[in-house]
Amino acid sequence: MFFRILKKDLKRKKTMNVILLLFIILAAMFLSSSVDNLIAVNGAIDHFIEISKTPDFLSIALTDGKTDEIADFLQDNENVAEYEVINTFNLINEDITILNCQNMPGHTRYERTNTLCLETVPENFIKVFQMDDSALTLNSGEIAFPKAEADHNHLQVGDQVSIKIGETEQAFTIAAIVKDAVFGSTMMGFKRLLISAEDFAKFAAQEGLVHTQIYNIDYVDKEKFQDQWQSQNFMVISSLETKSTIRMCYIMDMLIAAILIVVSICLILLAFLVLRFTIVFTLQEDYKEIGIMKAIGIKDMGIKGLYLIKYLAISVVGAMIGFCLGFPFGTIILERAIVNIVVDKTEQNFVINFTCAAAVVFIVLLFCYLSTNKLKKISALQAIRSGSDGERYQAKNYLKLWKRPKMKPFFYMAVNDILSSLKRFGILFATFCLGTLLILLPLSAASTLKSDGIISSFSLSPSDVYLDTGKGETYTVDMERMFQDLEEIEARLKENGIIAKTGADMGYMLPCYTEDPKNSVTYYVLQAEGSWDRHYVLLSGEEPELSNEVMITELTAKEMGVGIGDSIHFATSEKTDEFIITGIYQSMMNMGQGYRVSRSAQLDRKYAAGIFCIQVEIEDMDSDEACEKMKEIFPEYKIMNSEGFLDNMIGGVIEQINTLTFFIVGIVLVINSLITILIMKTIMTKERGEIALLKSMGFTDGSLRAWQITRILLILTAAIIMGTILSKVLAPYTIGPIFAMMGATSMKLVMNSFEAYVLYPLLLFVVTGISSFICARGVRKVDLKEVNTIE
């Protein structure tokens, strides 16, 4: 008998049971995949560091390939556990020619994203991995590209490039796109192309070439090694504590992972919230029957048992399906979200997924048990009398139709329903609001990065034109060449009737300390060069004017424990100069670390590390027009406006945020659609009687559909407004700290109005509207005789 009732119930209430089953599947799928991903993402960077064998310390220096004082220092050093010297060649744009690009046939010009070098496939330190996480091996004639470089040049596996170093030129076929733990992140300004040792030897055989050496070092004692290293004052382009730097550099990837976790947690919460709603809703539907069962003498435990068995059956089936779907779903989300890191997928295991699925069953039964607990408190008569709601209906008609002479009835009913049943539509509101928030927060980050003001955050002064000669590193060894180029650019522009001033900011890697030279740390120091007289944005204080004045980033000031008026020292192998701090600024260059000295400061050119670009300020011409003219005058150079320059500098980061935003938009749209359909189905199941009544009065299917859709779109509108307000409030606390980590400690966040207030809301409206329209078509199926189901 017991099972016959159960069987009948499962059959008869097919719609509600299917809805419940769907939610259990979703809950199990979200929970298992998200917990899996949470574990995988949590240890992702450490795992990547470990499997790639990232050294403790890394330094990059230029040598003539003959003398190597750093290698001599490392040799037999008791504080060095293991080290390796990697010989590489620096590559400028002209060194690489695209021979065959499948995505852009005929495209030959190569544009590097950052400083680029060529080396052999690493075998000991900083090993690289292919996109499918497999190890990399290359044959002669093959080359591997990091993802950022390949994407920037539209290259893919199978394309061909030619590389010329000195007098040797060779064609290569791209055999792999790789993930590179140390140099692969979008924030790292150094990339490497990899070829086989055999091919590399052909280039290296030439005499007189300048090499870029990479020193990978594992130390025994960090502090002792650092003391020794600093006291040597080596001339290096860059030195870094690799592991801590990597963690910082992958901030964008980890941000994506963090948002992935937040999204997952939201999905789990949402799934359980909706699950509870559905269970309570389905139980309320049954109140009359529960009353009848009580009336004929079935005990409370018997009734409760009936429901517990029913939900056990549904939840076990749902959890099993969700458990199976959790594996592919988790993998898809993880792969889409984290493209630059090798994630340890071995963590994704059967036990975790199974435990999560079991947890879903347990939670469903718990919800059911708690919901059915109410049964004990009510008598059979109460249950029957109170009808399917299980509670006496309390009307809350806040709006009066007759007082709104212009309002259409369907619109009135939609507004009135929402106001009368705020709790019922609360889940929908919360879901939509959360979705809007999840879209707007990363959008705020992307908009800020694309805004005009961001140039100042890179410790630069905005100019009309940004020019990349592709010789940035050449200027470090021959700075006169840079001055010649600046003069030549001005002269050629003048010949073409354009009056312009040029400038470049030369960066130096200088050891710096406050009091004790032993505590010196190498920092990036900028100095303005060229005829263009420009100024910089400061947070406080003033720009340095005298030769012994300096301004300092907020992060460096904190790290060094100094402020305006304090002194710092720049120490080189030949001299130590004292500088007075005159101002504090923020910069996203070098993760917020650095200084800027005045034009008159005398810095040792041997420590020059390169420029980002040459800036051109043109009289009486707007930026775009100037760019167009300059492209004609300087076909050999890359000419950019501020947007192009930003794309060049942080295009990878913006692209990552854009990818993240699209990914979230995708998830939000799917969730919105799903929740809309399921909630609408649930509510419509309950409203069949009222729909039938309205039909009997003569309401057309169209007006009934409009009623149902308007309700959803009104909630969506309110949720978008609330989400937008919340995003404004929350952005400084969520996006602000990310900019602060990158160095922009006082970033003014902006929002792209078109995207935030038009494009994405419209997209949400269209997709949610379509979902609700599809669902509202169900009113057609409501038979007029179902009017009898009204309580």
Next chain:
Amino acid sequence: MESLKIKDLCKTYIIHKRQNHVLRNVTMEITEGELVAVMGPSGSGKSTLLYTVSGMDYITAGKVDFFGRDISSLNARQMSELRLEEMGFIFQQMYMLKNLSIYDNIVLPAYQSKNGKTKEKRKEINDRAKELMHKLGISEIAEHDINEVSGGQLQRACICRSLINNPRMIFADEPTGALNQQNSREVMKELNRINKEGTTIMLVTHDMKVAAKSDRVLYIEDGNIKGQYLLCKYMEGEESREREKKLSNWLMEMGF
């Protein structure tokens, strides 16, 4: 003129792959201004007849003309318009929208109709609603919620709603079935009054006292109209005992 002309009407339900013929070749007519009661034992097809002839349910075969229009030839939209503008429904249970006040429930179909689009027209509707409510004695409950009034008041509100668009015909499915005798009498009094004002009414009832106040009683059994009993128009204040007695005798003859 015939309000309703039904010819060879059949309605068949298929339950568990078995055909269940609820209505079998029903042929009948209702004249404009008539009040016709349909009686018969449970399961005889009374309600099905009411729902099919009013377009609330599809017919299996036959023809139903509503004031000269074949309702089986109308599409869903036209049928909705017909129900909205020319028909009124009263159910046994007092079905109303829970989120609306009594007054809003009454004016809702009128606001939805062609004549309810402008501010001026809505003012007229409001006036009419107030007048109807006054006539039916429920003016004082206008702003009440549906759970704050008695069954009789609620049913009278349902009658107001069914009349708000000045329908040509009212279909009532056991309108007094859920009411006590006092409320039942009041509702029938209103239906007689409405009928006298020219509205055709077809009602299904089990209650002989209700049927006795109609112009004609149709007896239906096994999906067929077995017979009809003609009564003269019921006049307000008229002693109905004699009518009930005659009807009772006839019904007994019919096997009721």
